[in-house]
Amino acid sequence: MISVRSLLLCLLLSALLAGAASAEDAAINAADNAWVLISAALVMIMIPGVGLFYGGMVRKKNAISTIIFSFAVMSIISLQWILCGYTLVFGKDIGGLIGGLDFLGLAGVGLQAKEGLTIPSLTFMIFQAMFAIITVALITGSYVERIKFSSFLVFSLAWATLVYDPVAHWVWGGGWLQQMGVLDFAGGIVVHITAGVSAMAVAMVIGVRKGFGTDPMEPHNIPTTVMGAALLWFGWFGFNAGSALAANGIAANAFVTTNTSAAAAATTWMFLSWRQRAPSALGIVTGAVAGLAAITPAAGYVTPLAAIPIGIVAAIAGYYAIIFIRGSGKVDDSLDVLACHGIGSTWGVLATGIFATIGATGLLSGNAHQVLVQLIAIAVTWGYSFVVTFGLARIIDAVMGLRVRDKEEAVGLDISQHGEGAYM
Numbered sequence: 001m002i003s004v005r006s007l008l009l010c011l012l013l014s015a016l017l018a019g020a021a022s023a024e025d026a027a028i029n030a031a032d033n034a035w036v037l038i039s040a041a042l043v044m045i046m047i048p049g050v051g052l053f054y055g056g057m058v059r060k061k062n063a064i065s066t067i068i069f070s071f072a073v074m075s076i077i078s079l080q081w082i083l084c085g086y087t088l089v090f091g092k093d094i095g096g097l098i099g100g101l102d103f104l105g106l107a108g109v110g111l112q113a114k115e116g117l118t119i120p121s122l123t124f125m126i127f128q129a130m131f132a133i134i135t136v137a138l139i140t141g142s143y144v145e146r147i148k149f150s151s152f153l154v155f156s157l158a159w160a161t162l163v164y165d166p167v168a169h170w171v172w173g174g175g176w177l178q179q180m181g182v183l184d185f186a187g188g189i190v191v192h193i194t195a196g197v198s199a200m201a202v203a204m205v206i207g208v209r210k211g212f213g214t215d216p217m218e219p220h221n222i223p224t225t226v227m228g229a230a231l232l233w234f235g236w237f238g239f240n241a242g243s244a245l246a247a248n249g250i251a252a253n254a255f256v257t258t259n260t261s262a263a264a265a266a267t268t269w270m271f272l273s274w275r276q277r278a279p280s281a282l283g284i285v286t287g288a289v290a291g292l293a294a295i296t297p298a299a300g301y302v303t304p305l306a307a308i309p310i311g312i313v314a315a316i317a318g319y320y321a322i323i324f325i326r327g328s329g330k331v332d333d334s335l336d337v338l339a340c341h342g343i344g345s346t347w348g349v350l351a352t353g354i355f356a357t358i359g360a361t362g363l364l365s366g367n368a369h370q371v372l373v374q375l376i377a378i379a380v381t382w383g384y385s386f387v388v389t390f391g392l393a394r395i396i397d398a399v400m401g402l403r404v405r406d407k408e409e410a411v412g413l414d415i416s417q418h419g420e421g422a423y424m
Contacts, residue, residue: 027113028120032246036119036127039242043130046235047074050137053228053289054144054335057282060220061412062145063422069140069152076153077136077160081129082106088165089128089173096176099169117245127242132168134239135191136160141335142199143206143402146409149417151402155393159198163388167194167381182377183352183360183370185254186243188297188345193381196342198389199333205393206402208332210409222281229285233262236292240299253358254299257307258292264311265291265318272319283319290318290340294348298355301362306355313351314344346382349374 051070058066077085083105091099103109106125114124136156143152168190170177177189184190209217219225240258244251269287273280294314295307302310321339325331333339353374356362362370396402403409408416415421 027118029118029246032118032248033120033123035247035251036123036242036245039238040123040127040130042235042238042242043127043134044074044235046232046239047071047130047134047137049228049231049235050134050140051228052224053232053285054141054225056221056224056226056228057219057335058144059217059412060423061414061421063220063224063414064420065149065413065417066140066144068418069144070137072149072153073137073140073156074133076157077133078129080157080160081125081132085132085160085165086125086128088161089132089168091173093169093174096174096179097169098166098175099173119245124245127245128168131187131191131239132160132164135164135187135195138191138195138337138341139199139202141337142203142333144334145209145413146206146403147413148401148404149413151396151400154400155202155396155402158392158396159389162392163194163198163385164190167384171377177377177380180373180376181370182373183301183356184297184349184377185300185352186240186296188293188349188352189377189381192293192296192341192345193349193378194385196338196340196345197382197385199337200331200342201386201389202393202402203331203333205390205397208329209334210406212332213329219282226281226285229288233288233292236262236296240296244300250300250359253304256304257299257302258295260304260307261295261311261314262288262291264308265294265315268312268315269319272315286336286340287315287318290314290344293341293344294351296345297349298352301352301356301358301360303355303357306351306357310348310351310355314347317343317347346378349378 047070051067055063055067086106086109087101087103088099091102094100109121109125111120111122113119114121117124136159139159169175171182171184171190172178236258237255241251241255244254266284266288269290270279270284273283291311291314294310298310318339321343322336325333325339350371352362353371354363356370357365361367393402404413404416
């Protein structure tokens with residue numbers, strides 16, 4: 001028979017365990033957890049949104065190839081993130097440069113609250129995974145219509161590991177830029193500058209499309225592009241507001257500033273294109289994306305009123321950057337990744353140092369030093385992203401070739417790379 005003493009001991013142990021479980025549960029806020037999980041799903045919607053946005057802008061013989069890039073990235077970078085990406089970003093800091101292997105294969109990443117947050121570590125992990133995925137997807141717009149699918153896969157995995165993960169650690173994982181006090185609320189540096197600059201680098205290596213500058217290369221389906229842009233705008237609310245990592249006032253502010261900047265940029269681009277020829281549908285949605293990229297680093301730090309000039313300047317800078325890059329005839333950044341994301345968010349990162357008033361102070365609040373910190377982050381990220389991406393693309397090109405054969409490019413990547421056609 002069980003003694004009274006043993007029974008009391010069992011009851012005491014049960015009470016202690018229950019207390020520990022209750023304490024752990026208390027550290028997790030159900031509303032915060034729900035909001036960040038929803039935000040992760042919203043960011044996921046942006047990934048096929050990128051595919052549709054880009055897919056409508058290419059020639060119809062490359063529609064499937066362009067769209068499937070985003071789905072393929074969703075698959076391979078999800079695995080890379082779980083296996084090593086997450087730990088390289090958020091593992092224990094090593095010299096301010098990279099995370100350690102503490103979380104290799106998600107070791108120790110479970111249901112417990114993430115340190116300093118009110119959401120489970122797994123929730124934080126999957127939310128951050130979506131950022132890594134979409135960053136790689138954004139770059140695809142620079143080399144569409146001419147890259148080998150096998151080379152695309154190798155490039156994407158290597159780039160995520162060698163460029164995205166280190167920069168994300170510098171800014172968000174306890175690295176040297178975070179220690180310096182850089183402000184990047186939702187990924188202006190980590191996502192958009194790295195993607196935009198890297199897009200230019202790989203475009204320089206792979207070369208221009210056959211007939212670039214002479215043959216017509218008009219978008220084959222603008223409604224598809226508009227639908228993709230709508231998904232991007234919708235998903236961006238999770239991208240930016242979800243980066244508050246809680247269901248709070250900062251998330252609400254980020255939500256409103258995101259919408260405001262996109263609206264200001266879309267309106268500005270509409271009038272710029274109207275002034276030149278006509279209020280282009282493609283121009284309006286491109287402007288919205290530029291405004292969304294620009295507000296990303298600032299969303300939680302600035303007021304809705306400040307988001308208006310951020311969006312306006314992003315549209316003007318992006319519009320004329322496209323004219324300049326295309327006019328040079330030397331770089332074929334096919335779908336203007338540098339202009340929309342790289343240039344737009346470079347301005348946004350700088351603007352954060354100027355307009356920040358919420359949870360941080362910028363130039364207009366008397367903190368001129370923040371502008372200097374932002375400029376250092378911009379310069380280093382531009383330099384690192386370009387050099388590493390250019391070298392990586394060169395190596396892949398030498399080893400396995402980046403580009404399809406001329407005949408394959410002529411027939412289109414849908415048939416030559418995937419054996420399928422979008423419009424059979």
